Amino acid sequence: MPFAELVALLTRIFLGQGLPERTAQVLATNCATCQRDGGFSHGVFRIPAYVSTLQSGWGNPQALPVIEDDGGTLIRVDAQGGFAQVALDEARPLLRARVEAQGVAVLAIRNSQHFSALWPDVEPFAEEGLVALSVVNSMAVVVPPGGKTPVFGTNPMAFACPRAGQAPYVWDQASSALAHGDVQIAAREGHRLAPGTGVDAEGRPTDDPGAILNGGALLPFGGHKGASIAMTIEILSAAFTGGAFSTEVDWSQHPGAKIPLTGQFLLVADPDRGGDLGFAQRVAALSDTVRDAGQDRLPGDRRQRLRAESAAKGVPLSQADLDMLNGYL
Ligand code: NDP
Numbered sequence: 001m002p003f004a005e006l007v008a009l010l011t012r013i014f015l016g017q018g019l020p021e022r023t024a025q026v027l028a029t030n031c032a033t034c035q036r037d038g039g040f041s042h043g044v045f046r047i048p049a050y051v052s053t054l055q056s057g058w059g060n061p062q063a064l065p066v067i068e069d070d071g072g073t074l075i076r077v078d079a080q081g082g083f084a085q086v087a088l089d090e091a092r093p094l095l096r097a098r099v100e101a102q103g104v105a106v107l108a109i110r111n112s113q114h115f116s117a118l119w120p121d122v123e124p125f126a127e128e129g130l131v132a133l134s135v136v137n138s139m140a141v142v143v144p145p146g147g148k149t150p151v152f153g154t155n156p157m158a159f160a161c162p163r164a165g166q167a168p169y170v171w172d173q174a175s176s177a178l179a180h181g182d183v184q185i186a187a188r189e190g191h192r193l194a195p196g197t198g199v200d201a202e203g204r205p206t207d208d209p210g211a212i213l214n215g216g217a218l219l220p221f222g223g224h225k226g227a228s229i230a231m232t233i234e235i236l237s238a239a240f241t242g243g244a245f246s247t248e249v250d251w252s253q254h255p256g257a258k259i260p261l262t263g264q265f266l267l268v269a270d271p272d273r274g275g276d277l278g279f280a281q282r283v284a285a286l287s288d289t290v291r292d293a294g295q296d297r298l299p300g301d302r303r304q305r306l307r308a309e310s311a312a313k314g315v316p317l318s319q320a321d322l323d324m325l326n327g328y329l
């Protein structure tokens with residue numbers, strides 16, 4: 001399906017669930033962008049969970065974000081229970097102006113729902129020549145190494161920067177061994193998981209996605225090193241912003257709610273501030289060095305390839321996806 005057609009279809013679905021026009025458009029564009037670029041764990045696969053969350057009375061999807069600006073480098077936004085992407089959309093002009101004036105700015109969003117990939121939040125800044133780094137915490141489904149009780153979210157982090165002569169260098173990854181969405185997809189498709197992905201309800205290592213989803217938990221990637229990153233993301237996304245820790249997400253009174261209501265931290269900086277040191281050229285040269293050293297796939301390569309394929313052949317959607325989406329119209 002052409003990208004614009006998918007955005008229009010998803011917008012109609014969100015509008016049908018009572019979302020305001022702008023929120024519906026922001027979420028639809030974001031979700032269609034994930035599907036277009038091969039982010040299938042956060043593409044149309046998520047629509048049933050968006051709908052069940054919207055119908056559960058969780059958060060405040062009608063909310064208008066409130067910007068708190070003291071004229072400095074730090075801009076705070078209270079999303080008031082709405083979506084983080086809408087808060088970012090609202091704060092973007094001020095954030096850009098502050099980066100223009102000061103060379104660097106931080107956006108601290110709290111009381112915000114985030115249910116998507118993070119790279120769509122950072123890539124546009126790199127396309128404008130800026131460096132962007134963002135983290136968001138989610139719901140407690142990750143145990144620390146050696147632990148039994150989930151304390152961290154799957155907590156993704158994403159980075160984007162300009163790269164001369166090529167697409168921006170962009171990566172985006174969960175701090176868990178696997179995104180929760182991919183565990184759900186593995187369970188649906190009957191795949192086992194790689195060793196070290198998670199534990200069952202008794203804290204024993206398991207490769208069974210069902211055991212992770214039903215009382216078990218994920219592990220951080222990379223043992224204690226991933227755990228420190230997951231914890232740092234809790235600190236930046238929740239303690240710094242004033243949002244909820246993943247352990248504080250309590251949707252027990254809202255059956256059907258699946259979208260974490262936490263916080264997001266975003267840092268944007270101008271690498272050419274104070275003089276052009278050839279930043280984008282050096283990033284391109286480093287990418288070449290890494291490829292020459294033997295890494296034939298860099299982060300973002302697959303996403304760019306699938307984006308080009310979607311532009312040529314349409315955004316991939318299975319018949320089951322189409323039936324599911326049409327069921328919400
Ligand atoms: P992946 O492990 O699939 O990919 C992580 C990054 O590594 C991507 O930039 C990817 O590039 C790159 N990459 C993957 N495989 C290779 C390889 N073999 N060689 C080089 N680079 C590679 O992502 P995750 O499963 O960790 O996360 C999936 C998505 O889930 C993310 O978009 C994340 O933001 C989202 N998420 C969202 C959460 C939320 O709370 N909103 C929580 C957790 C996850 P490429 O894109 O080109 O494949």
Ligand code: PYC
Binds near residue numbers: 114115154179182260
């Ligand atoms: O895939 O882990 C995940 C996730 C959590 C919240 C949104 N996506």
